[in-house]
Amino acid sequence: MFLKHAKRILLFLICLAFGGIIGSYSDTPLPLLSLLVVTGAFVFLGMEIAVYLLLIALPFSFRYILPGRFEIQTPTEPLLGMLVAVYCAEKIVDRVLQKERPENTFPFLVPLCAYIFVTFLSGINTPDLFGTFKGALRATVYMLFSVIVYAVIQNRATLKRLFIAIFPSAAVAVIWTVIVLIYRIDAWQWTSAYRSAPFTNYSVYGAFTAIFFLICLSRLLFDNSTYDRVLWTAWFVCFSVGLLMCFSRGVWLSVIVTVGFILLQLGRGVTHKKILFMGAACLILLVCLNLPGVYNIIIERVSSAVDISYASNRARLLRWGQAVVMFLENPILGKGYGAFAMLYEEDVALVGSYTAQYQLGAHSEYLQVMAELGIV
Structure with missing residues (x-):
């Protein structure tokens, strides 16, 4: 007592x-x-709880604050950094004390460490050594989080607790965003509509929502064990509605391709699930396209993807070209992590006053990694 x-x-x-x-x-x-200090003590005493809290806070952490020259995504990044620091310290102490290694170790640790090494090695050619090392350190922390999750989530019970932790907060963030977009329905296709939402733009929102949508869809289609199907159907409906409010062409294409692949994995004995899902999807799509003004907006959005008269498309081509040029200049080690944002300059004569949503990136993760880290 x-x-x-x-x-x-x-x-x-x-x-x-x-x-x-x-x-x-x-x-x-x-x-x-x-x-x-308080965060470190908390992580040390309960690493599993810290992982759950980090993922609970994730949907509300897509906006940044900039103290000095540092960019911090709050509240997750301080907790994430402390998680990695405490985990690495524990492993160093275990090695010094010569404790037995667990048999179930992270299977991709060696290639992950090699990638981290190359990320720092690319700083040889960088125009700003401090900026590259700062970005590489931040990327390393994010990469090592996969090792921590693998160490914490070791059985079905912890996986269940993980889902219980992250799904409600994800649903709250998506519902919040949908309400904001409905309130600003006249501008729902623009980034400005997300000013009061947890997400900064439709690409971030769409990518986040698509992950949970696909998880729910996969379980409903493939899992024949006993679980609360009503609850999972409710999750699925929630994230489906959220996805319908997204205006990102990249998200549309990714979801269509992934859903097609998922349906191909269903065996012949579950054809009724394919028919039911495809029928429901077509019906919902038909209803949405018949809403006032929606059909014309979507057709214009799809057709604009290949229209060179749009400043956004010209800016995208310029970024791709710059990434290829950077790669050709240093094909082995690249220009250094984060160097694209340091070297790229918008051509005002071609794009006018257009300000790209992806101001610091090449608008292609593959080309940007190739330009900054080379073929190594």
């Missing part, structure tokens, strides 16, 4: 001390250092 009250009192004192530090030393680095 005494220990129970002691834990509560200790937690209260820690919060009180942290609040006092923030109030008294707000103009110094001390509050940030205190936050990192």
Whole structure:
């Protein structure tokens, strides 16, 4: 009984001390250092809970703050960085103490470490060594998160807890965005409609929603075990509606190709599921296309993908061309991680006053990796 009250009192004192530090030393680095210490202690005591909290906060972390020269995606990135730091520290201590290695290790650790090494090695040709190393370190933290998730999610029980943690927050973020887009239905196809939503633009929103849509679809089609089908159907409907509000051509194409591949994996004995899904999809699509003004907007959006008169298409071609030129200049190690944003300059004569949504990228992950990291 005494220990129970002691834990509560200790937690209260820690919060009180942290609040006092923030109030008294707000103009110094001390509050940030205190936050990192508290986060590190929390991660050390409960790494699995920290992973769940990080994924719960993920849908609300797509907007950035810029303290000085650093770009931070809050609240997930400080927690993610501390997760990786604590995990690496634990592995170093285990190696020093010569503890036995677990048999079930991350299967792609060697190629992942090789890719991380190449990411830093590409800094040889970079125009800004500090910027490249900062970006490479940040990318490394994200890559190592896969190792942490593999270490934490080792059985069906932890996987179930993971789904319980992430699906409600994802649904809240999608429903929130759908409400915002309906409120601004006259501009739902533009990035400006997302100003009050958790997501910054339709591409980020569409990619996030598509992941959960495909997970729900896969389970409903393939999983014949006992589970709450009503709940999973509700999740599926939620993310389907969210996907219908997305205006990204890349997301449309990706979902169509992936759904086609999923349907091909169904055996002959479940043809009724294919017919039911395709019939429902066609009916919903037909209803959506008959809504006032929707058909013309979608046809214009699809046809504009190959229309060179659009400034966005000219800007995209310029970025692709710049990425190819960068690769040809340094085909082995590339120009350095993040170098595309440092070297690319928009041609005002071709694109006019158009400001690209992907201001720092090549609008192609493959070409950008090829230009920045080379063929190694």
